[in-house]
Amino acid sequence: MRKKDLALEVINRLEKEYPDADCTLDYNDAWKLLISVRLAAQCTDERVNKIVPELYAKYPTIELIADAPVEEIEKIVRPCGLGKSKARDISLCMKMLRDVYDCKVPDNMDDLLKLPGVGRKSANLIMGDVFGKPAIVTDTHCIRLCNRIGLVNGVKEPKKVEMELWKIIPPEKGSDFCHRLVYHGRDICTARTKPHCDKCCLSDICKKQI
Secondary structure, eight states: OOHHHHHHHHHHHHHHHOTTOOOSSOOSSHHHHHHHHHHTTTSOHHHHHHHHHHHHHHOOSHHHHHHSOHHHHHHHHGGGSOHHHHHHHHHHHHHHHHHHSTTOOOSSHHHHTTSTTOOHHHHHHIIIIITOOOOOOOOHHHHHHHHHHTSSSSOOSHHHHHHHHHTTSOGGGHHHHHHHHHHHHHHTSOSSSOOOGGGOTTTTTOOOOO
């Protein structure tokens, strides 16, 4: 089976298995998603969702977070790990949104990537979830599963995985496909235990490169 055909079959099966899959980070504004995805680095989405309400209760706008002492931001986000660097990036990002973008999150990759602490994964998440544009979010689940399934071969660097997937994933399917990989990676094709291949909807087409 060609990779493009394999990709389409994987997409079709995951759509049936996880019809309601969406972003597992809670947010109601684009700038809040920017903050959450930065905090989610080396931290679970579940923990991030528990931490950010305190941040927004104390600093409910971009301007207030931009003006907040970095040390105060750090106190709140420390449970997410890497508190110092994450607090610094959040502060600088909100300052740039305020000073350069009139408190509006940019809707294009070039400008998103100019924001402090925003890499391709974060930018793609914003592009897909907030603006409904083609996006491929190469998080750890995406990289692990795409290698195991055989959609990419031994490619672990996020940008390279993204570029390979753009060749075989229909642009309009990319964002939802990556969300479904997260669900599948947590429930079935797990990282820290042996994958539950006996329960997997992809078992008969998966390359099983574990």
